[in-house]
Amino acid sequence: MDRADVLALLLSKYVDSHGSNELDALIAGLSDDDKAWIYREIKKHPVDADISDLDQAESDQDEKTTWSLAELLDADFPEPSWTVPELIPVGLVSLAGRPKIGKSWMALQLAIAVASGGYFLGKMVDQAEVLYLAFEDPGRRLKSRVKQIGVKHDAPITFMTEFRPLDGDGLNDLYIHVSSGRYKLVVVDTFGRSLTAGKLEIKDYSDNVAVLSPLQKMAQKHAVTILLVDHHSKINGDNPITDLIGSIGKSATFDCVIGIYKEQGKQGAKLMIVGRDLDDVDLAIEFDPTTGSWQSLGDTRSVFRSSVLDAIKALVKQGELATTKSITDHLGNTYQGHVSRAIGELLADNKIKKLPKVGVLQPYEAL
Secondary structure, eight states, rough: HHHHHHHHHHHHHHHHHHHHHHHHHHHSSOOHHHHHHHHHOOOOOHHTTHHHHHHHHHHHHSSOOOOOHHHHHHOOOOOOOOETTEEESSSSEEESSSSSHHHHHHHHHHHHHHHHHHHETEOOOOOEEEEEEEOOOOHHHHHHHHHOOOOOOTOOOEESSOOOTTTTTHHHHHHHHHHHHHHEEEEEEEEESSSOOTTTTOOOHHHHHHHHHHHHHHHHHHOOOOEEEBOOOSOSSSSSHHHBBOOOGGGGSEEEEEEEOTTTTOOOOEEEEEEEEEEEEEEEEEEETTTTTEEEEEEEHHHHHHHHHHHHHHHTTTTTTOHHHHHHHHHHOOHHHHHHHHHHHHHHHEEEOOOBBBBBBBBBBOO
């Protein structure tokens, strides 16, 4: 990007907002040639242009966008970059869930992990600067939560509780921050609050793309993760793509979509991640209110198999038959089909064995 073009566009917007008289006063001491040059530069770009458009124009020239088949097969593309290895890639990322489920706690935990070079859900992350746009939390609450999670005093996180709307001038403001090269992670909590008042829930697909597409291009161009904290719709069903509030096509703009799910009355939760360049992730997680942090318990299928194995041991110890139905009843809030699948996997792993049938009932025992 030509920095002179950036300054010219910013000055053009300044003159549009404050009037040419103020500019005349600022440059009154310059020569006529210098004044003429400044006004020529201002007129190079329309006042309603986005800074990201300048960068896109340059990237369109510099980056190859058309290949023959042979060129494509011979091309050497870089491997996907990660902010959290195998969980959160560079690009535009959505983190969503129902209200009060712990989305902001997870976003803050991620920010602290990146700024500290620590661990996030069991994954070691490289240290980098973080920009955190906290639209819902005042400084007092942020301080309380940061202290609860725990972080060094000099960890490189910049918090902002006021920012211009991202569907307006705030997009250019954010571009300036991102293009500075300082940040590896930008958190926007929440996406709805980052928009112009009255647009907290955009349902039209084209409107969603108009807001999200520049953010996605910005993240990819500068190799950062822009994480938007968002909400799930009132009716959801363990699908982070279709559960994301707004139009169904909204999730298509994201490089990665993360959903937090929790069953009422249960302590644990589930984290589901779907992305372009990663295998689907399904983690069992648990929130620790003492440290204000989410902990990974492992992939949900492994955790469920362990629960089934524990149920078999408990039923046998009580002198009961550990059948598929009795195991399902013992666990509660689960499906018999899920238990049957777990039993099959435990048998294949030689963790349990079949006992002689009792009538039509097939009991099991742990090895």
